[in-house]
Ligand code: 13P
């Protein structure tokens with residue numbers, strides 16, 4: 565639906581008043597009405613880089629979810645303030661790994677005698693606490709666009725990887741991109757004693773995958789792929805690596821949001837694409853590529869409800885408040901957490 569013209573005008577006016585004081589970052593899963601006001605759009609890797617590259621912007625308005633805003637706060641300087649237009653924009657996957665659970669897991673690995681040879685790799689989609697744990701224990705952060713490079717790096721530092729919190733990205737990268745077998749991977753369930761694993765299983769594993777997943781991408785199924793191939797003959801199936809392993813295996817192409825966008829740009833006119841990622845992005849791609857047939861991989865899957873929390877009214881409220889000198893919804897990570905998390909984030913930014 566078209567945006568309220570009054571709100572559009574207010575957002576524009578507030579942004580103009582703020583000028584170069586404000587920099588608005590927009591993740592590809594954001595609503596169109598919000599993307600319209602983003603100075604830069606990107607996947608979570610590009611947005612982290614962009615946040616770090618704007619030392620002069622007093623305010624970074626992060627149109628995305630909480631863990632992204634935290635990472636931006638960690639990567640920006642002390643004078644800069646990061647704002648999340650709606651504090652309820654969390655991420656269910658990030659919530660699946662708490663600091664207490666991860667500390668307990670590390671105790672389990674220590675008991676099993678493997679903590680010394682295990683390198684933690686945390687997906688960007690995790691809280692600052694988890695990134696700090698990762699930094700403290702010699703590990704790195706990764707995103708869906710550099711997971712393989714992060715794992716290559718980690719296996720140069722140690723023999724095993726504790727991958728958190730997305731089991732699917734971890735498994736898909738290890739098996740699809742790095743030639744490991746499914747038997748090399750075990751799943752650590754934080755709700756079970758010892759993660760539900762025996763000491764022998766832990767010692768034999770190369771990848772210890774945290775039992776987390778994305779509630780949006782987890783809903784695409786093998787059946788979604790089979791049905792779309794029947795419905796749209798000759799279709800290219802392109803999915804995000806947060807999808808389950810059987811979905812990724814059945815797809816033709818797999819990649820981050822930025823990868824998906826570039827694949828569509830490079831695709832010839834007349835080609836057909838079924839895309840398994842968040843719906844705001846898929847709809848935008850369909851609109852931007854009228855010469856191609858772009859369909860959603862599974863019509864029963866919905867938007868990411870927390871990404872969608874950021875809407876035009878929240879953005880207007882945020883920008884108008886900032887224009888009046890009032891900082892609302894600031895995301896601030898405490899110094900100790902931030903220092904260790906920064907280590908892990910900088911290891912990621914330095915990956916070859
Ligand atoms: P990317 O932006 O890294 O593709 O991640 C997708 C995602 O789920 C962000 O929440």
Ligand code: SF4
Nearest residue numbers: 655656657778780868
């Ligand atoms: Fe989290 Fe999934 Fe939403 Fe991304 S799409 S913010 S991983 S719930």
